[in-house]
């Protein structure tokens with residue numbers, strides 16, 4: 335088995351990881367904000383329900399959630415995931431929900447750490463709540479959550495390999511197939527993919543932090 | 552006719568009665584100072600008039616327009632309430648500038664947001680924004696901040712921050728400007744520049760309500776002074792009389808404590 339064959343197989347596998355990473359962020363970042371607002375709601379049923387949900391999602395293993403999303407709809411309601419790759423769809427749903435809950439807590443921490451005076455200053459200047467949030471609060475929140483978010487992004491890319499438990503053909507699964515045939519090294523070699531990816535993340539987040547360095551909040 | 556009429560304003564937080572029926576009037580172009588020991592309800596009074604808190608009872612009339620009336624059944628929409636609130640500007644003790652905007656943008660932000668609602672906004676956007684900036688620059692010049700317009704709040708001293716926040720409040724052309732201890736968060740050597748700015752505004756007959764612990768300043772700048780004690784106005788009158796010749800024991804005690 336040549337190095338280049340292994341390499342290209344692994345790349346195909348890693349593409350699945352990156353795809354799951356991208357889809358998860360695309361949906362979990364906005365969904366997390368909605369969940370954050372739910373968990374801060376002044377209407378206590380909404381608040382309790384949201385917080386209960388977040389507790390369940392954060393309190394159970396992601397691996398278990400993957401199984402639940404993949405099997406339960408079929409078993410209970412005879413629903414099949416549409417699309418050419420139902421396993422990826424199921425994995426994406428589980429990941430989006432799971433990460434949205436983690437993001438929501440980061441958002442909530444960020445939003446709650448903004449001094450009340452910022453909202454009040456906006457209000458006495460005649461801005462609506464929505465205007466205050468988007469024009470005054472949001473960027474300050476973003477600045478505060480960049481470091482914890484960079485952690486989550488790195489955890490996420492590594493977590494994506496969990497999707498192999500419902501047979502998403504990720505890089506670890508591909509490497510595992512080589513091991514089964516007695517070729518062990520590709521499994522260790524996968525580390526390099528994650529390392530490079532996380533290195534890239536570090537650089538990007540470093541840039542963002544620098545970009546937001548011009549103000550103190 | 553008075554430009555501000557507050558009648559029997561009450562406010563409780565839970566079981567604590569913080570305002571126990573506050574009434575006063577303010578003439579256009581006059582300066583009213585509110586003095587009193589910490590916890591007497593001065594901030595709460597300002598916050599109720601600014602809608603940052605909702606009073607439990609009473610009535611507030613600004614320039615003939617009832618902005619709050621606990622007896623009335625008329626329910627204002629959020630939008631209407633915001634409009635009414637704009638009649639009054641507020642300068643906070645700790646500035647509350649927007650950290651991510653430079654000095655100029657802090658002053659123009661609210662105006663630019665409001666300009667978007669103008670029917671001719673799309674057509675004249677450039678010109679409207681230019682006018683807003685001109686206005687803001689003029690205000691900042693008046694505050695002695697012409698060389699700081701591109702700076703961010705974190706690059707300013709406390710006194711400069713407070714002057715920006717005064718310009719920001721003035722930009723909306725409020726009928727009355729409120730100050731809640733505008734110098735309390737400043738180092739002593741910086742209070743002078745803020746008091747000077749307020750004095751200048753008073754000379755231009757800006758109507759103002761100032762909560763302050765600076766007695767000399769209050770005496771000199773105000774037309775009228777109210778002394779708050781435990782949620783009521785315990786004494787009020789012309790600045791000279793209230794500070795120069797206090798009648799109640801509480802005010803005497805307060806003044807002697809403050810001058811120590």
Ligand SMILES: Nc1ncnc2c1ncn2[C@@H]1O[C@H](COP(=O)(O)OP(=O)(O)O)[C@@H](O)[C@H]1O
Pocket residue numbers: 564567569587588589590591592593594595596
């Ligand atoms: N949001 C609040 N919740 C509960 N109590 C409050 C609140 N705001 C003010 N108070 C209480 O109201 C009283 C008056 O406070 P305040 O108006 O800030 O006084 P001052 O500005 O004269 O020092 C104090 O006893 C304070 O603890």
Ligand SMILES: [Mg+2]
Pocket residue numbers: 593594595732
């Ligand atoms: Mg106060």
